[in-house]
Amino acid sequence: MSAPLVYLDYAASTPVDKRVVALMSALSVGADTFANASSVHAAGRRAQAIVREAARQLSKCLGTAPERLVWTSGATESNNLAIAGAAHYRATRRTGGKHLITMRTEHKSVTDVFRALEGRGFDVTWLAPGPDGRLATDTLRQALRDDTQLVSLMHVNNETGVIQDIAAIGALCRDAGVLFHVDAAQSLGKLPIELEYLPVDLMSVTAHKVYGPKGIGALYIADRPGCHVEPLLFGGGQQDRLRPGTLPVPLIAGFGAAAAIAELAMEADHAHAQRLSERLWHGIRDLPGVAMTALAELTYPGILSVNIEDVEGESLLLGLEPLCVATGSACNSRDQEPSSVLRALGLDDKRAQSTIRFSFGRATTNADIDLAVQRYRDTVVKLRNLAPERVA
Amino acid sequence: MNASRDPVASEPYSAELRRLFERPLHAGELDGAYRVYIDEQGVRIALFAELDGAGAAPVIRQLRFQAWGCPHLIAAAEAFCRDFEGQPLAALADFNESGLMQSLDVPVVKTSRILVLVDAVRLLCRTIHESPTFSTGHKPDAP
Numbered sequence: 001m002s003a004p005l006v007y008l009d010y011a012a013s014t015p016v017d018k019r020v021v022a023l024m025s026a027l028s029v030g031a032d033t034f035a036n037a038s039s040v041h042a043a044g045r046r047a048q049a050i051v052r053e054a055a056r057q058l059s060k061c062l063g064t065a066p067e068r069l070v071w072t073s074g075a076t077e078s079n080n081l082a083i084a085g086a087a088h089y090r091a092t093r094r095t096g097g098k099h100l101i102t103m104r105t106e107h108k109s110v111t112d113v114f115r116a117l118e119g120r121g122f123d124v125t126w127l128a129p130g131p132d133g134r135l136a137t138d139t140l141r142q143a144l145r146d147d148t149q150l151v152s153l154m155h156v157n158n159e160t161g162v163i164q165d166i167a168a169i170g171a172l173c174r175d176a177g178v179l180f181h182v183d184a185a186q187s188l189g190k191l192p193i194e195l196e197y198l199p200v201d202l203m204s205v206t207a208h209k210v211y212g213p214k215g216i217g218a219l220y221i222a223d224r225p226g227c228h229v230e231p232l233l234f235g236g237g238q239q240d241r242l243r244p245g246t247l248p249v250p251l252i253a254g255f256g257a258a259a260a261i262a263e264l265a266m267e268a269d270h271a272h273a274q275r276l277s278e279r280l281w282h283g284i285r286d287l288p289g290v291a292m293t294a295l296a297e298l299t300y301p302g303i304l305s306v307n308i309e310d311v312e313g314e315s316l317l318l319g320l321e322p323l324c325v326a327t328g329s330a331c332n333s334r335d336q337e338p339s340s341v342l343r344a345l346g347l348d349d350k351r352a353q354s355t356i357r358f359s360f361g362r363a364t365t366n367a368d369i370d371l372a373v374q375r376y377r378d379t380v381v382k383l384r385n386l387a388p389e390r391v392a
Numbered sequence: 393m394n395a396s397r398d399p400v401a402s403e404p405y406s407a408e409l410r411r412l413f414e415r416p417l418h419a420g421e422l423d424g425a426y427r428v429y430i431d432e433q434g435v436r437i438a439l440f441a442e443l444d445g446a447g448a449a450p451v452i453r454q455l456r457f458q459a460w461g462c463p464h465l466i467a468a469a470e471a472f473c474r475d476f477e478g479q480p481l482a483a484l485a486d487f488n489e490s491g492l493m494q495s496l497d498v499p500v501v502k503t504s505r506i507l508v509l510v511d512a513v514r515l516l517c518r519t520i521h522e523s524p525t526f527s528t529g530h531k532p533d534a535p
Contacts, residue, residue, distance in 0.1 A: 312461055318413060388437065391431070
């Protein structure tokens with residue numbers, strides 16, 4: 001019989017909170033709640049009320065107003081809508097400028113949109129992070145041009161946990177009259193976000209990283225002149241035609257409930273993640289050649305990325321089973337190429353391939369961490385014993 | 393259906409590969425044995441061989457390996473040692489990657505890693521045959 005899995009990949013996805021499951025289940029079959037939220041009859045109005053309540057819950061977690069949110073299928077769609085939608089709107093309706101800025105360490109759901117825009121005549125500047133993984137404001141200042149329309153970066157990096165200073169970056173963008181988009185897939189419900197005060201124009205969020213269901217996300221669009229996106233989809237009048245399609249009421253309700261729970265649990269979740277991260281690092285830090293990929297004080301503690309000298313990454317990952325952890329980019333872990341994010345931080349290919357991302361959640365226990373420590377140590381020792389001495 | 397478009401990750405390792413990777417019984421060194429070492433394609437491998445008999449029909453008494461690389465390389469090296477211990481030395485001449493890749497279900501993208509093992513086996517054959525101790529039946533000096 002195979003060993004029970006130990007899930008340490010919460011940055012990839014989280015289990016749905018049981019309270020959220022109960023709510024969604026009830027809404028999916030309830031005679032007065034399954035209706036189309038766009039219908040004008042009584043059942044439709046009840047469904048619309050459920051959507052409004054979810055928007056209130058999510059907007060409270062984000063520190064903004066419910067009407068600023070557009071429901072999407074997840075962070076990937078939100079990122080596409082924000083970046084492509086804003087780029088096209090600005091290029092065609094406003095200034096005509098086609099310069100965009102992002103970082104090399106962004107998620108593929110951002111970088112691939114920018115690559116597609118490059119193929120459609122946009123000029124993209126790809127900024128490298130500093131050695132600490134963060135974007136220096138001076139670096140951004142030097143990249144801004146008169147025709148720059150949009151800057152996009154992620155709040156918490158999904159591979160390293162590095163937190164970007166979105167307040168400082170946003171202030172710089174606002175001074176320059178440039179839209180600022182933030183991919184907050186990893187930070188919603190984990191770090192305080194007050195969009196009423198933050199100089200952020202567009203923010204992508206998703207439910208499944210915060211104990212909500214898969215298949216539902218949202219895009220925040222600030223109520224500011226020039227802050228608008230062109231729709232990517234056509235076919236209905238829902239959501240002011242920005243994102244047409246019948247609203248998935250149970251998923252939206254689940255997202256709202258998950259956001260409300262996350263807001264209440266944020267402090268306790270953060271402290272729990274901090275304790276687990278420290279416990280794991282203290283258990284392996286004496287191994288020769290092991291290093292944190294990013295400084296702990298600059299990262300969200302729910303993500304601990306470690307790399308190690310002279311240990312092959314794929315064998316390390318297999319040796320760690322039954323731990324469920326990530327190597328390279330979690331969303332693309334079948335790719336044999338070293339992570340571009342880790343290479344942008346200065347890791348060579350072998351270091352990048354040896355990098356393991358542990359990520360923790362509410363259900364992670366000390367026993368899980370102790371098993372992770374034991375498996376990591378045992379596997380590193382085994383693989384090093386297996387390796388031949390280098391011969392010149 | 394085009395496999396490259398399959399959105400669901402399939403099992404990347406066969407049960408046999410997992411078993412060999414988990415318990416590489418032939419991992420290690422042999423003092424005073426024939427030894428070869430290759431460092432290429434981003435992997436490193438060393439093979440060790442002890443023979444019984446000399447002259448026309450020597451037999452491989454023991455094989456050991458050391459490897460730095462992916463699970464496919466480690467499992468393939470273990471499978472090679474397991475399969476060829478006790479075989480006539482001449483059997484090594486027939487060793488190639490196709491049988492191993494099939495039995496371990498090694499993906500095509502990993503062919504280059506398995507070819508490093510094939511190169512190491514060929515180098516081992518050559519080293520043995522070119523060794524001045526081979527024809528006399530004496531064990532070689534430790535490298």
